[in-house]
Amino acid sequence: MLDKSGFPIELSGANTPMVSFRKVRKSYGSLTVLDDLDLDINAGEMVSIIGPSGSGKTTVLRMLMTLEQINGGVIYVDGKPLTHMPKGNHLVLANERHLRSRRADIGMCFQHFNLFPHMTALENCMEGPVQVLGLPKAEARDRSEELLELVGMIAKKDQHPSRLSGGQQQRVAIARALAMRPKVMLFDEVTSALDPEVIGEVTNVIRGLVSEHNLTMLMVTHQMGFARDISDRVCFFYDGKIEEQGHPSELFGSPQRQRTQQF
Ligand code: ADP
Numbered sequence: 001m002l003d004k005s006g007f008p009i010e011l012s013g014a015n016t017p018m019v020s021f022r023k024v025r026k027s028y029g030s031l032t033v034l035d036d037l038d039l040d041i042n043a044g045e046m047v048s049i050i051g052p053s054g055s056g057k058t059t060v061l062r063m064l065m066t067l068e069q070i071n072g073g074v075i076y077v078d079g080k081p082l083t084h085m086p087k088g089n090h091l092v093l094a095n096e097r098h099l100r101s102r103r104a105d106i107g108m109c110f111q112h113f114n115l116f117p118h119m120t121a122l123e124n125c126m127e128g129p130v131q132v133l134g135l136p137k138a139e140a141r142d143r144s145e146e147l148l149e150l151v152g153m154i155a156k157k158d159q160h161p162s163r164l165s166g167g168q169q170q171r172v173a174i175a176r177a178l179a180m181r182p183k184v185m186l187f188d189e190v191t192s193a194l195d196p197e198v199i200g201e202v203t204n205v206i207r208g209l210v211s212e213h214n215l216t217m218l219m220v221t222h223q224m225g226f227a228r229d230i231s232d233r234v235c236f237f238y239d240g241k242i243e244e245q246g247h248p249s250e251l252f253g254s255p256q257r258q259r260t261q262q263f
Contacts, residue, residue: 009086011079018043018078018216019064019184025072026059026240033059035240036073041184044214048227048248051237052263057220059240061186064218065108066099077105078183104132107182111189113173115161121148121172122157125179133180140179147175151205167198171205185209187219191226199223206230228252236260 007022017040026034033056041047049057063070066082074091075083082105084091085098094102115124125144129135135143148154151171161169170190177185187206191199203226209215210230221227227234228248235245236259244257255261 007074007081007084007091009089009091010081011076015042016079017041017076018045019218020076021060021063021073022076023073024063024070024075026056026063026068026070033240034063034070037241039235039242041216041218043216045232046210046215046217046219046230048231048234049218049220049237050222050224050227050234050263051243055237056240057237058188060237061108061188061218061220064106064184064186066094066103066106069093077102104128104180105183106186107177107180107184108186108188109170109173109177109190111193113161113166113169115169115173115176117161120158120160121153121164121175124161124172125176128176128180144175144179147178148172150178150208151175152201165198166194167201170194170202174202174205174209183216185215185217187217187221189220189222191221191223203230224252236263238263 011020019041021037021039024034024037049060051057062068063075070083074081081091082102083094085094116127119127122144125147126140129140129143130137145154145157148157151174153168153171153175156164156168164172191202194202207230231248233245234248234251235242236251237243238259244251244255244260251260
């Protein structure tokens with residue numbers, strides 16, 4: 001079924017991407033930041049976004065986090081419109097209630113970890129599952145401890161963030177996001193605020209998620225080596241558009257476009 005502007009009310013079928021941007025437009029005043037962006041991410045795929053500053057990389061993540069409305073197009077998550085809701089036979093812009101109901105599908109880790117300072121590592125992880133998902137405390141604790149184990153932070157579960165290094169706080173932030181069992185994980189420059197000597201501990205956690213857990217992930221990073229090592233696909237953004245995309249070996253090995261080569 002098609003919306004009056006030509007967008008399907010739902011995507012279906014075996015090949016439905018986990019995330020789909022369809023002709024997404026975002027502008028601030030006269031500045032167009034995303035220009036009819038089409039981007040599909042398949043379930044279990046790790047996609048990295050690279051590109052010059054101001055090219056719209058973070059905006060892609062912000063739109064997925066439903067932090068702001070888009071100006072055109074539709075974003076689907078798991079086949080269902082995120083930015084819109086069905087009304088009769090067409091799609092209308094999502095209201096706050098719709099957005100709230102979909103937000104738990106998306107987990108996000110930022111450059112600045114934003115842990116709750118008055119809570120321990122464990123309490124930080126339990127907060128969302130208890131308050132938002134309504135999980136019983138015992139279940140939320142089990143789930144959180146499992147994830148703190150996964151990110152190598154179980155020994156520090158009772159520490160407050162101020163007692164942890166930047167790398168350790170970021171690992172707790174990753175566990176906290178995973179505790180919501182999101183369908184998609186977003187990573188926005190998660191290593192850029194870290195001291196060089198602790199970057200490895202965070203990239204290793206993400207590497208582990210890629211190799212052992214079939215998560216759908218979208219990452220914005222300046223770390224080209226890291227993007228090349230772990231991504232199934234790398235998208236090079238330029239001026240709110242995907243200038244070139246492909247397997248890391250193609251994009252880094254033999255970039256086709258001049259702008260990608262220069263970058
Ligand atoms: P990148 O992550 O690639 O560096 P961004 O997605 O953060 O780029 O930003 C893309 C463009 O949008 C930039 O020119 C930026 O100045 C502009 N921009 C981002 N957020 C806002 C905002 N809230 N108001 C006005 N302009 C914005």
